[in-house]
Amino acid sequence: MKTKKVGIIGLGHVGAHVAYSIAVQGIADEIVLVDQNESKVKSECQDLIDSVAYLPHRIKVTVGGFADLGDCDIIVNSVGNIDLLRGNNNRLMEMDFTIAAVNGYVDKIKASGFDGVLINISNPCDIVTRQLALGLKLPRGRVFGTGTGLDTARLISALAEQTGIDHKSITAYMLGEHGSDQFAPWSCVSFRGKSLDEWAKTDKRFQFDRDEMQKYAIGAGWRTFSGKFCTEYAIATTAARMVHIVFHDEKQILPVSCELCGEYGESGLFVGVPAVIGATGAEEVVELSLNTQEKEKFHHCCEQIKKNMEHLKEIK
Known part of the structure; x- marks a missing residue:
């Protein structure tokens, strides 16, 4: 029986918790830590x-280098410098540090012979995920980022609290940039097939301030950061869940940062959209039926x- 092996690059707040989540849940048989x-x-x-x-399960944990990532099935990239965000609410502040770091080791990952799936957590997620994909030159979909996945979870939790409907019965997404420009396409929100707009016609629970709820979903991470100067548990369990989905080829639809090649009328960038996640990564982009206003918001995000x-040209 083939063992399931995961490599984790960057053992800061998030990377360490990703490793812990994978280990205690028994998601992998072996974890290689690189820092x-x-x-x-x-x-x-x-x-x-x-x-x-x-x-009740066994797992092997080792310290390694980039050369040891070659036989990993999945790599989780979580390199970053969270201290750069103190005093501001802009994930782009990490770009110069993170992109320079990625540029310094992406060729080493490629040289190791790695031929699996890479999941990126590092911010700015859409930019870093694209940079890793360009460097590794793996087939489309094999590199994707957590993107708006956690923001979507926050939106669904808020909807559940507001309406009293169990979160597993709610379909909703945050789309676009993993940052302040992301948005919730309300026309696509449904509760086991019945749209939010339909519910709102007759039930006051569904007649809430949508802009405020969207603002809450976008800002939740910063509320976590404000008191502890990091975010770790939620994003770590999100990444671990994605690792599990890939290993078990679940074909689950999740919002992730993945490459667009004409979908939604956009190409040449990575952005948060729903995608089918399976054994080979982000296997299919799911195009939602956005209304005119939502399409405009999405193109603005892009x-x-x-x-x-464009700023990447200035980073060595």
Whole structure:
């Protein structure tokens, strides 16, 4: 039986919790930890080994280098410098650091012979995911990012609290840039097949301020950051869930940052949209039936991402 192997690049707040989530849930058989801080990564490795000692499953955790990622089925990229966000609410502040870091090791990942699926967490997610995809040159879909996945979860949780409907019965998405320009396409929100607009005609629970709820979903991460100066648990479990989905070829539709090649009338960029996630990554972009206003918002998001892409020319 083939073992399931995951490599994690970057053992900061998020990367360490991704490793922990994968380990304690028994999602993988082996985890390889890669980080430039040798003492930190060794300590994380020992802590992870200790954490699974009393669990019913076994998992091998090792410290490695980029050359050790070649036989991984999945890599999770979580390199970043969260301290750059102190005093501002702009994920783009991380771009210069993160892109420079990725440019420094993407060729090493490629040289290792890696031929699996890479899931990117690092911000700005859409920009970094594209940079990794360009460097690795894997087939389309094999590199994707968590994108608006967690923001969507926050939106659904808010809808559940507002309406009293269980979150598993709600279909909703946040689309666009993983940042302040993302938006909720309300025309696509439904509760087991009945649209939000239909519910709102007769039920006051569904007659809420949509702009305020969208604002809440976008800003939730910053509320977490404001008190602890990092976000870790939610994004880590989101990434671990995506790893599980890929390993089990679940074909689940999730909002992720993936490449558009004509879908939604856009090409040449990575952006948050629903996609079918399976064994080979983001296997199919799902095009929602957006109304005219929502289409305009989506294209605005894409234009903002393209502007950010222009800044890449200045980063070495």
